[in-house]
Amino acid sequence: MATGTLNQYIQTVERMFRLAEGDELARLLSLRDAHVTNRNLRSSDIASLVEGNCVAPLDELIICHLLCVKAICEKEYSEAYSHQSQCVVTIVKILQNQKEQNWCLPLMYTVCLDLRLVAQKAETIQSNGKILEKAAESLLSCFRVCAADNRTSDEDTKRLGMLYLVNQLLKVYFRINKLHLCKPLIRAIDSSPLWYQFPLAQQITYRYFVGRKAMFDSDYRMADEYLSFAFQKCHRRSHKNKRLILTYLIPVKMLLGYMPTRNLLQKYDLLQFWDLTSVVKNGDLRGIDRIMEMHETFFISAGIYLIVEKLKIIAYRNLFRKVYLAENTHQIEIASFQAALQIMGQEDVDSDETLCIVANLIYLGKIKGYMSYQHKKVVVSKQNAFPPLSTL
Amino acid sequence: MSQKLNSYNEDKLCIVGTCPDMCPFEEVTLREEEKLVHVLEVTGEGYKLVKSYSRSAASANMAVPRLLRSYPVLYDTVQYLLLKVSKRTDVKMSVMYDFLNDRLRAVRQDMTIQRLPEEECLVLLEPMIRFYVYYAYRLCDYPLNEYDPVLNKKYLLECIKWFLSCCDNIDRDNAGTDDVDSLVEDLSKLNVSNQKHGELSCDRILVESLYILCNLDDIHPLYRYLNLSKQIKRVSILKLTYNIAVANLHGNYIRMWKLAKRLCPLTFSALCLYLPKLQKRSLQVLSNAYNSKQLTVPVKVVQQWLMFNSEEEVRAACTYYGLKATDGVNFNKNSFKLDANELPPRKHYQAKILHLKLEDVLSYTL
The missing domain is CATH 1.10.10.10 (Winged helix-like DNA-binding domain superfamily/Winged helix DNA-binding domain)
Structure with a gap:
């Protein structure tokens, strides 16, 4: 897909849409896929070339996506952000139209993740948290559609997408330091009967953030429980993530009377805590x-x-x-x-x-x-x- | 689709007020006709009305330039309210507070609608913050129907958070120059630093300190402090405030009080308002530590430890929380009433602010 014409691209997207190939569709609309380097997709007149050329509202989605790609190539990040947020608006429409099916969730994940990444990028230029705040609102609009889908069977419900969105939102709220906004999200997830159906990776991310929040709220028992879960279940090869979890888990454990071993600290390059251990x-x-x-x-x-x-x-x-x-x-x-x-x-x-x-x-x-x-x-x-x- | 959605760049499109007076002409006419002139608006030189606060309703359009006051007029208004009107002695203090609060809210409303630049907001907000802290203390023992501490706290926090976010935005814009004095410089352009007595001041360190001391049971102001730039963090009065908050975190009331002696009148009074909470928690700690059927701790000692005004006050508080107190307090962890509400704040005899007028409080620098 790094080469090929615009029409071929549109046809592929439409075919995947009709075949309900969620993962493939997600890849085709991702900002982190090879097709973004394809110059044929960066025509100056995308809107008129695409509009009406495939089933609505898919054309709208493609237009926003390609405009976003173009803006990113031109390093116009705040413009890229507004196109990506339009993508999310279209996704919400698509989700609402698809009753009792959730194959589109991978597409929603990709578009939402990209939205956060673009927002972060735009914030590096104009950094007052406003763009991330808006991104959070967009993510919430998806969250509402997913959370409301409670009549569909457990396999096909869009509620399975809630945790992914909550994790994205938690990342945003931690970044803009609005931890108080996490509370309703945490309540929604903790009271969800679907907990064990969420993918493990998502559960780990969630526990990591909620554990950190518990630590800020001085609830060290809960912080210990959540962060320990995250650490134990985290894949052994995700060295970076394990280190991140330990950064919080170690001081919490120390407060509760468990001192870390030198081996552990050395393995994760956290020897700052070693000196601390001995003085404490x-x-x-x-x-x-x-x-x-x-x-x-x-x-x-x-x-x-x-x-x-x-x-x-x-x-x-x-x-x-x-x-x-x-x-x-x-x-x-x-x-x-x-x-x-x-x-x-x-x-x-x-x-x-x-x-x-x-x-x-x-x-x-x-x-x-x-x-x-x-x-x-x-x-x-x-x-x-x-x-x-x-x-x- | 072709529309550009750069909604976060629209900041600079704002309404500019054209009302040249402290009160728009329409409101003057209306209030004079309807006999809605406040007693504090009646002066020796006739009526002197100040725009009053009105809730923004769906039907009313607030964004009308002729009803909005520009920055210079707002500045004069704040100055007039806090330095002139506040000197009047013919009304009760709570009436004065209500009036000033209402008119200052109207000032903030004008500021919001016009989206004044950060530097101007700072200048207008800082005296308001001092105003709320000052009256929070002066009115702390007034009955609830005359003064509501919860509302006061709400307005105070609104102003403080607004002020601090302005500071952050200015810092961000100046990032790269990394110049400590730039903020001071910006302010001097607005003609506020080096003020003499009788002018308003603008002091970020004071506001940062108050943010910590007015929220001692909240950990977030401390995280904010820790993430401030090194130059600001090491300013001694702010560092002192941080150390007080950390002592509070450890329940170390002795150290808190030792450090508190170096606070300025406003920050000291903010800390005094926290005393009832601190005293309750400390009495609870003491009830566990000195738990005994026979042994006591002298009342005088408890008074000194926990910053009570008098031995009488210690006895009253102990009795209230279920502890026996005569010459000594008989601490007992089982009889301590944990679920009793904390006592209302009392004025502390060491608070210098009691002898200061609003005017003095508005102008001193740290």
């Missing part, structure tokens, strides 16, 4: 600050800086546990804790602040015991005074 284990607060500063750009761009900040709670717990083991008593002077904090880099901590830190640890269940203000002591439980973090 040792309760080295100065060390945490140092590492946060050293890898600031990485932690911030990955969006995990505040999670790393929260690891200080684990570090406090580990530090105080050391004090407890060294003192070998169940009644520990606050002054000992304070001295430990000062040695570990928090020189300006006074006794009130030490009391406050310990109080929070007891409240969080990381230390079992109670405090006495009069005696300036912490009385820890005779058994299991510092319960293993992974049991909390």
